[in-house]
Amino acid sequence: MRFEHFNFNVLDLEKSLKFYDDALGLKPVREKNAEDGSFKLVYLGDGQTDFQLELTWLRDRKEPYNLGECEFHLALNTDDYEATYKKHKEMGIVIFENHSMGIYFIIDPDGYWIEILPRDRHTKK
Structure with a gap:
């Protein structure tokens, strides 16, 4: 078994695609x-790993998703x-x-949180 992808449902696909490209460099x-x-x-992929983020857009969805x-x-x-x-x-x-942990979170247009950490965080002692 290995990871394949993770899903976020989005209201405005074009807005989300722009966000993920501009903020994180993720491309379809x-x-x-x-x-x-x-x-x-x-x-979306990062061009470096096989892991993908799946953005799902539903035509008839008009209200924001409840993310609890x-x-x-x-x-x-x-790296930087x-x-x-x-x-x-x-x-x-x-x-x-x-x-204190050396991390921060950003938020996407639909309210999903994304953690950003330095690449070498897990290798430091």
Whole structure:
């Protein structure tokens, strides 16, 4: 067994695609469209791993998704933590910072939290 993908449902697919490209550099790698146009699945990749984020857009969905207490998140790491942090601060998407752990969270257009951490965080002692 190995990880394949994770899913986020989104209200505005174009807005979400722009966010994930601008904020995280994630690009579409494949998509699936319903024959009747009722849904679209767009899979985003980082160009470095096989893991994908699936964005699901439902044509008839008009109200925001209820994410509950949002006690889940997607995590990404970066080689240039300081530059990434600065970029996200300038974008106004940093929602929570934990300086003692050396991580922070950003929020996407639908309210999903994404953890950002330095790539070498798990190798430091």
